[in-house]
Amino acid sequence: MDSVNITLPDDAWKDSFDKLLDPRPQLRELNIIKRNVRRSFNFDSSVENSNSNLLSVSNVSHPNLLEPKTPGPSANMKLTANNVSSISTPCPKRLRSMLFDCALSPIGGLKLDGLIADLNPKMIEVKENAEAPIRKTKQVCFKPNVDKPQIAVADRKRTKTVLAEIRRSSLVLQPGKWQKNLITWRRTCHQQDMPPRSDPGQKQSLPKKSTPAVNLEATIRNSRKSVNVKTSLEAVMPLSHEKQVLKYCNQRRALRFGTAYAASKMIGSSKIGEGVYGEVFKYTPKNSTEIDVVLKVIPIEGEIQVNGETQKTFEQILPEIIISKEMCNLRDNQANATLGYVDIYNVCLVKGHYPDHLIHLWEDFDSAKESENEHPEIFSDSQLFIVLELKYAGTDLSTFTFLNAEQSYYALQQIASALAVGEEALQFEHRDLHWGNILIEKTDNRELAYKLNGKDLSVKTKGIKLTIIDYTLSRVTVDENCHYNDLSVDEELFEATGDYQYDIYRMMRDELKNDWSKYAPKTNVFWISYINSKLIDGVKYRNPNSKTHKLYLDKLKTLQDIMLTFSSAGDCIRHINNCS
């Protein structure tokens, strides 16, 4: 009988990386190199893949929507016409797909200007193999970034459009705190568009971080709305927003900033963070040395722009105060309770110059980490501030090193459980739960207790406790009032790329059909899916080679495969509890 020789050549198992190492055996001994190189390909691919200019993804864009295990609204989700339809999920299914199924670096491939699908043998193979479900649904083609000759011959209007397109497509933001990124991007763009303006009145003592030369448009994050859906006495004769804020502060008038937060009352203080709207300090109160307090100091009602943004008004800060208090109150709620939202000790309205000792802390932080915010000396003596006094809740997820995936698996359960409780109690959607807005601290408690619809739940801590912060974009219903941030007029946020995070804003917009007052708990599922993607392929692990790590990493991946079929965080948590 004729035997057909189907034996593969000896080096058939080798990939291009192995071939590269063959003539350099000393490098092969450093196994770690190979592992790291591969990992960073996958990780960086999230950046590359989410650049709308490089990839044109039609039809269903999210990997988890390709093969939903159960049909749901998300299964039909399409990112439509005027949306940027790029998705950047660094997810296992995606890694199995065509882009990564080649010997060459997918990233190098993406950067080849002028490469078109028909010239790529891999793409031809995909066209012919109409049976393969993953490849069939995801129609990716490489296109040249910009058609240069066309710009040259086009009329002015067309050129302007193309240039605007180029500028927009370059809106690649870092993961995490997008507001700062966006402002820096806007500054750069506007400064490129407009002639530089001299500012003779600028104070010499205020260096690089002084008010930007360009008067930026009022931004979307100032479009906070509170909609009363029921006529109550207060709705007929509403208190002024200032009075409502004072009511929440238990004050009749603003206190002097320097007196309320005098250096003598604060031990071991330091500046620990900053956002677009405020500075964050940490200290131990002199009369209560057991606890660490965090001050989030937000200037309001002033004329001057701060960090490139118009200051919030009483009306705009009120929902953030209300949401912070309501979420914190869930600690003691009868039917739906959780400790997962940051504990708020007090809210205070203060007036006056920034106290000297806080200015020194600001300068220390600036020297060590280079602040992106403006020097607090810009504030006059009539400046008002809202100060949120919060419980210190640890370091953020992006900088935390987990022991292993078992620890992060239960961390995900903590977040999903807290969101589920928020949904039931207040129709809560966080809407901006990136990894800078989840804080982690150590705990001695073995389990954390939750109450969901009157039912007791518990989640293992594995030594850590997670806390959700920052409700700037959040939505809640309190006493039939709906508080939300209207993002419908925003342009740039939905065009940003650079991380799966920026796909989530587009996915939320599609889910809500751009009506940001609507309650759609699916947005919480989107953020759980984002957090899970970070736990799978973004955070650091101390023991990534242990059996336990691998076992739980698989659990996270299995969950990720079906994540977007859940309709709410509650739905997701019910599934997890049924499985365990």
Ligand SMILES: Nc1ncnc2c1ncn2[C@@H]1O[C@H](COP(=O)(O)OP(=O)(O)OP(=O)(O)O)[C@@H](O)[C@H]1O
């Ligand atoms: N309770 C807390 N415990 C520990 N650190 C905190 C706490 N609250 C805030 N921080 C730190 O301060 C940073 C800024 O806080 P936060 O995100 O609330 O500010 P923000 O002004 O809303 O930021 P953004 O620019 O996203 O609007 C956080 O990323 C975190 O590092």
